[in-house]
Amino acid sequence: MSRMNQKTKAKILAAAETVFHENGFKGARTTLIAKKAGVSRTMLHYYYSTKEELFQEVLQHSFGFFLQHAQDMFTVEGDLKTMIEQLIDLLYEVLTAKPGLASFMVNILNDTPEMITALPVIQEEKLPARLDELLDQAKREQQIKTDITGENLLLNIYGLCVIPYLTAPLIRFKENRSEQEMHAFLQQRKDRIKAFVWNGMQK
Numbered sequence: 001m002s003r004m005n006q007k008t009k010a011k012i013l014a015a016a017e018t019v020f021h022e023n024g025f026k027g028a029r030t031t032l033i034a035k036k037a038g039v040s041r042t043m044l045h046y047y048y049s050t051k052e053e054l055f056q057e058v059l060q061h062s063f064g065f066f067l068q069h070a071q072d073m074f075t076v077e078g079d080l081k082t083m084i085e086q087l088i089d090l091l092y093e094v095l096t097a098k099p100g101l102a103s104f105m106v107n108i109l110n111d112t113p114e115m116i117t118a119l120p121v122i123q124e125e126k127l128p129a130r131l132d133e134l135l136d137q138a139k140r141e142q143q144i145k146t147d148i149t150g151e152n153l154l155l156n157i158y159g160l161c162v163i164p165y166l167t168a169p170l171i172r173f174k175e176n177r178s179e180q181e182m183h184a185f186l187q188q189r190k191d192r193i194k195a196f197v198w199n200g201m202q203k
Contacts (some may be wrong), residue, residue: 009047012037016048017058021100024107025055025115055115059108062101064121066094071127080134080143084157091161092190096183102165127153144201152199160193165202 013036019028030051034044048054073086095101108116116122131150138144148156164171164186171184 007132008037008039008043011059012039012044012054013057017098020055020058021098021104024104025081025112030054031072052115053054056119059116059119060121062094062098063105063116064119066090067121067125067127071130074127074130075139079189080131080138081198083131083134084153084197087157088161088190088194088197090135091157092187095161095165096186099165099168102162106166112188138201145203146201156197156200157193160196164189 012033012150014027016033019036023029028051030041030044033054034041035163038045044054048057064160069090070087073083073090078086105116128150131153135144135148135150135152135153168186171177171185172179177185
């Protein structure tokens, strides 16, 4: 595919991500996506024959991107603490780049969960099992005392990182923060989350 075509495809994908994040799958219209991308509907359907196909690629480039990179981290040797910190850094990186992703994922999971479970990266995801291996190693080396499972650890990390992004509009309003102040607040939480998760496994 030519560079110009790659640029057009990237514009369509960026526009679709915005529209899907704002409207969900059912509420999104390909007419609006095409308009936001600055292309005709015919051109949009040349790249993506159906809305479902476009939606799957948006998911792959957002949540799928996080999962793929998270799994890639575990191919590099590292201890549990390092992996937890890197996982939180990666999650924050994705949420900061795509602040609408958190509410988008919640809406899709409530509305059409099959759109997410159909993703190959979801079906192949093994993060809890890989965390279980590191947890077992950390217990043997007496680095931690908890009996937490990889699944519960992952859910704790998701909750601690994602909930502030879901509630950001309310927090901004209640605390009268500017957008820049809210961004700084969320970033400050990152190191606190790392410490909280690790310290919680010492008891």
